[in-house]
Amino acid sequence: MTRDYSQFFPPAGGGKTAERTRSKLDTLGWQPYFAQQVDMDDLIATPPARVVEVHRNGLHVVGDGIDRLIPPGPEATVGDWLLLDPDQPAASRTLHRKSLFKRRAPGTDRRLQLIAANVDTVFIVTSCNRDFNVARLERYVALAFDAEVTPVVLLTKADLCDDTDPYLQAASAISRRLVALALNALGPEPRVKLKPWCGPGQTIAFLGSSGVGKSSLVNALMDDQAVGTGAIREDDAKGRHTTTRRQLHFLPNGCAVLDTPGMRELQLADAQDGIADLFDDISALAGQCRFGDCAHDTEPGCAIKGALERGAITPERLARWNKLVAEERFNSASLTERKSGEKALQRTIRAIQKTNRK
Template identity: 60%
Template sequence: MSRDYTDFLPQRARSFGTRTNLNPLQALGWQPFFAQQISVDELTATPPARVVEVHRNGLHVLGYSVDAMLPPRPDATVGDWLMLNPSHLQPSRVLERTSLIKRRAPGTDRQEQLIAANIDTAFIVTSCNQDFKVARLERYAALALEAGITPVIVVTKTDLSTDPQSYTDAARAVSEMIEVVALDARGSAPRTQLSSWCRPGKTVAFLGSSGVGKSTLTNALLESQSIETQAIREDDAKGRHTTTRRELHAIPNGCLILDTPGMRELQLTDAADGINDLFADIQELAAGCRFNDCQHETEPGCAVLKAVEQGALNALRLGRWRKLLAEDAFNSASLAERRSRDKAFGKMVRGVKKLKDVRR
């Protein structure tokens, strides 16, 4: 008996209420956006499946009666939707994404690393201790804004601080566009304070360094202790890597949560728009500069430097904006050069192969 996929098409998409209202694909985050990219025939011939775990040796995918491990591939990451060939369980194509989080991979080989796809909300997690760094929050926020993801800063371990308000105020200064939630990650606080973003059929991600409470928050929303957690080091508040892979978890109300390992290095690439959105206050000031190409360094009539002198703009914030733009420009150019070189090499290989075929 063939499966009836008509409920998965855009015109039949149901509104998200409780989990019982979700069909099997909606429970994995299926949305009309993805359904519009395929036909009924494709749904039957190559059913969609979502990447729910990324391992070094493969991708774990789930779908409608699909539960399989696939070979790793560089163009797919956790959260992606793949169209599968049931006979060979090989992915045919990655569906267009609603969002994509990526960074320049650690190391010197100028590669791009895909972190997660099709995320609706990114909870940028920090804590009320030595781990708290405004510059790191800005990096994650720029990453989310560039991807078209709603960023929310979550300040944890408020119960361990004598002055949690100062951390909350510093987090709010990152951007007027970003909401800040302060809580104790244990107990019921995450379920009540994060509920407006954790709706049925939505996918959210916890991002941040190790030890800030990402896994504790995930456990709180799962209403279990299924994910291992570890205490931070007392001397420097540094966390240990508890989560070792990127994995989607389904919470009782039908929302999907991505728990990620802490990232020691977060190099931005192709994120200029996200950076400018985050620093919209500086962009607005720059519009008042005398020169259109003002670099905001020593030029006369610079509205940005004037704002710093008058105390309307923090000089440290200006410095962080400059640093992120310079880093992004360098990494973007480096990766573009790498892609161009790889494309030229691929063209050469195809040419050599074609020449060999002709000679045969």
């Protein structure tokens, strides 16, 4: 029987999704942004499905009447929407993304690692203890700004802290565009405080170190124990990995929730815009320097040096900006070099194959 996919397109006349019966795709996070990329013929021949897990042997996708593991092929990550080819699933097409989290892969491998796609809000989770680190939080915020995703810092274990105000003030000072909340991840508090971002059709993600309460927050939103949790080490407040892979969960109201493993390393690459947005004050000053190639060191007419001398910016904040800018440039250059090397290798292989055919 042919399905009626007309409900998956934006309502005529600008009507809201809430004014009609929610479809299966609605509950998976289907939005007009994705519907506008396809036509009726596409939907009938290749129905939409969302990637809910990435395995070594393929992608776990879910859709209307679809729940299957497809072989590797589409360049996709958790949260992506595919037009699933039933006959050749490895040839399924990935729809253009609303947002994408990416980083340089850990270790020495010079490649980009896709973390998650099509996220509307990212909750950057840290604790009111020795895990709290402004420099690390700035990396996550820059990642969110670069992806054009709303960032919210969540300070967990507030019930174990005598005074959460210093943590809240330090987190809020990272950016004027940032919201910071303190809460207890184990009670009903998350469902109340996070409700404004967890509406129908929204996709939220939790990012942060191990042991800060990401899985506990997911469980609190789902009102069950669907995700395993673990205790932190008492000697250094570091967490143990309890989530081993990125996975989408779905709330009854149609909000998609992404839980992720703790990240020991977050190397930024292709994130120049995100860093500029995070340090918008320093970025603006850099544009006022007398020389366009100012290194902000000993050059005359350096606006950043002037701001530092006036106390408008702190040496610590400037040092963190310099470190992130240098890291991003190095990583992006390394990735570009790798891509150039791969293209050169492909040209060599094609030339050899062409010679052998003669």
